[in-house]
Amino acid sequence: MNSRRNFLRxxxxxxxxxxxxxxLLSWALPNPQSGAIDVPGEDGLIVRSFRFVDLETPxxxxxxxxxxxxxxFVRNHMHEPSELNASDWRLTIGGEVEKPFSLTLSDLxxxxxxxxxxxxxxxxxxxxxxRPQVPGVQWGKGAVGTARFSGPRLxxxxxxxxxxxxxxxxxxxxxxxxxxxxxxxIRSIPIEKxxxxxxxxxxQMNGAPLTKHHGLPARALVPGWIGAASCxxxxxxxxxxxxxxxxxxxPGYRFPNQPGxxxxxxxxxxxxxxxxxxxxxxxxxxxxxxxxxxxxAAVHGAAWAGEADVVKVEVSIDGGTSWNPASLGHDKAxxxxxxxxxxxxxxxxxxxxxxxxxxxxxxxxxxxxVWNPSGYLYNAIDRVTIHVV
Amino acid sequence: xxxxKFASDFALRESNVxxxxxxxxxxxxxxxxxxxxxxxxLFTAMAAVAVILPFSAFGQKPASVKTTEDLPSGSMQxxxxxxxxxxxxxxxxxxxxxxxATWAKEVDxxxxxxxxxxxxxxxxxxxxxxxxxxxxQPAYDPPRTSIEKPLGRNGExxxxx
Numbered sequence: 348m349n350s351r352r353n354f355l356r357x358x359x360x361x362x363x364x365x366x367x368x369x370x371l372l373s374w375a376l377p378n379p380q381s382g383a384i385d386v387p388g389e390d391g392l393i394v395r396s397f398r399f400v401d402l403e404t405p406x407x408x409x410x411x412x413x414x415x416x417x418x419x420f421v422r423n424h425m426h427e428p429s430e431l432n433a434s435d436w437r438l439t440i441g442g443e444v445e446k447p448f449s450l451t452l453s454d455l456x457x458x459x460x461x462x463x464x465x466x467x468x469x470x471x472x473x474x475x476x477x478r479p480q481v482p483g484v485q486w487g488k489g490a491v492g493t494a495r496f497s498g499p500r501l502x503x504x505x506x507x508x509x510x511x512x513x514x515x516x517x518x519x520x521x522x523x524x525x526x527x528x529x530x531x532x533i534r535s536i537p538i539e540k541x542x543x544x545x546x547x548x549x550x551q552m553n554g555a556p557l558t559k560h561h562g563l564p565a566r567a568l569v570p571g572w573i574g575a576a577s578c579x580x581x582x583x584x585x586x587x588x589x590x591x592x593x594x595x596x597x598p599g600y601r602f603p604n605q606p607g608x609x610x611x612x613x614x615x616x617x618x619x620x621x622x623x624x625x626x627x628x629x630x631x632x633x634x635x636x637x638x639x640x641x642x643x644a645a646v647h648g649a650a651w652a653g654e655a656d657v658v659k660v661e662v663s664i665d666g667g668t669s670w671n672p673a674s675l676g677h678d679k680a681x682x683x684x685x686x687x688x689x690x691x692x693x694x695x696x697x698x699x700x701x702x703x704x705x706x707x708x709x710x711x712x713x714x715x716x717v718w719n720p721s722g723y724l725y726n727a728i729d730r731v732t733i734h735v736v
Numbered sequence: 737x738x739x740x741k742f743a744s745d746f747a748l749r750e751s752n753v754x755x756x757x758x759x760x761x762x763x764x765x766x767x768x769x770x771x772x773x774x775x776x777x778l779f780t781a782m783a784a785v786a787v788i789l790p791f792s793a794f795g796q797k798p799a800s801v802k803t804t805e806d807l808p809s810g811s812m813q814x815x816x817x818x819x820x821x822x823x824x825x826x827x828x829x830x831x832x833x834x835x836x837a838t839w840a841k842e843v844d845x846x847x848x849x850x851x852x853x854x855x856x857x858x859x860x861x862x863x864x865x866x867x868x869x870x871x872x873q874p875a876y877d878p879p880r881t882s883i884e885k886p887l888g889r890n891g892e893x894x895x896x897x
Contacts, residue, residue, distance in 0.1 A: 394827070
């Protein structure tokens with residue numbers, strides 16, 4: 348059964364098929380002069396990095412409530428697993444539990460399935476917009492997408508393992524492969540979030556099995572939290588007494604307790620681990636720097652707020668002098684973004700269009716995001732400039 | 737879809753891969769630099785660019801259609817390529833716009849994480865990176881992945897109300 352063992356070796360990798368590209372490029376791509384790279388299953392995404400694979404969703408794809416998987420951003424810190432096979436895959440549950448055990452794919456398939464529509468966003472989304480600029484993948488606005496994630500509840504698995512009273516954090520380890528001496532991508536979440544009814548061991552996105560880029564065969568899904576919490580290619584769940592001590596918990600993925608001066612170092616003791624996302628909106632149309640015909644026009648976008656609900660989106664077409672309420676789309680779910688639209692009558696001229704979301708916790712997007720050395724949680728009021736002809 | 741169906745899809749994919757799997761070698765996300773297979777694949781692909789594009793009726797610029805980029809020329813190009821691109825591709829560097837002090841921190845972090853940099857080259861490497869990728873440089877223009885299933889004939893998508 349060697350074929351079975353190697354069934355994923357060749358799957359889902361990016362590959363160059365230049366011959367087919369030019370005819371498509373001539374009309375399908377917004378910026379054909381940049382060229383295109385063929386990554387099977389990933390359509391029209393911005394290539395931030397090919398190795399490791401880091402792909403960004405262009406904002407024009409924020410036009411459906413559920414993001415189609417080919418347009419869903421991909422974030423990797425490491426090499427994806429070079430080999431995955433169904434028969435050998437195991438998920439072990441151990442640490443501070445009474446009854447450690449492991450699950451096969453078949454075992455996992457017998458557990459009750461639950462679905463959560465979640466907006467997944469990389470903590471570094473918008474990093475390129477911070478000033479002064481900070482190191483890291485230079486995400487624009489599109490390291491975010493929304494999907495229906497399905498799979499067993501993490502708490503059902505933890506319950507079976509019987510967490511000891513001293514078990515306070517839950518660590519996830521994936522099968523991604525570490526280059527050089529890079530610390531492994533291991534993080535943990537507090538037990539309260541782990542046993543939340545909406546925290547999943549997800550095996551599906553939008554009703555289909557996870558693709559390799561999204562963590563096949565199973566990933567953690569920690570709804571409303573930064574994407575880094577939702578470990579892909581999940582293979583180990585370990586209950587710990589305290590937060591996992593590793594690079595991607597500290598100094599990685601931490602945020603200043605108080606806003607400091609842009610460009611100034613932040614002391615480690617003045618930071619906290621990132622958890623839930625903040626309130627944010629993005630304009631998906633018109634696109635920045637484009638020309639628009641005069642007459643009836645619409646501004647479209649999406650807005651999200653992590654564990655909170657978006658209650659209001661306002662649009663300004665005069666650079667922030669006046670604000671108008673946008674109408675919110677009818678599709679909604681607790682952890683999912685809301686699409687929104689604002690109709691206006693466009694007259695010839697230059698316009699700066701802004702969008703600002705407010706959430707159920709009373710948070711509103713600031714005019715300037717809180718600068719931090721790693722460029723996390725950029726959420727300034729969104730802005731595009733257009734010319735109406 | 738039930739998870740049982742999911743498991744059977746797994747098996748289906750497996751047979752698909754068996755039929756077509758030898759086309760590409762390992763997924764590039766897993767390919768290590770220096771792997772002969774990748775080199776062979778890239779060589780073949782580049783040869784394909786050279787042969788096919790001149791005959792293309794569309795005349796697209798092929799220059800940027802590369803899976804991975806190169807670092808800019810300079811006396812440190814070769815050494816930076818060896819030190820940095822062992823673990824990640826050049827685009828990660830090409831898109832940074834950082835001060836010299838921040839570049840120095842990045843280089844030291846990468847050395848801690850396994851990048852091999854000769855002590856004699858340390859300062860020259862930081863100079864090379866901070867000269868080529870300083871905050872005043874224009875932003876890097878990334879390529880996109882090609883579109884297998886376009887949403888609309890004009891490349892624009894409909895917006896739901």
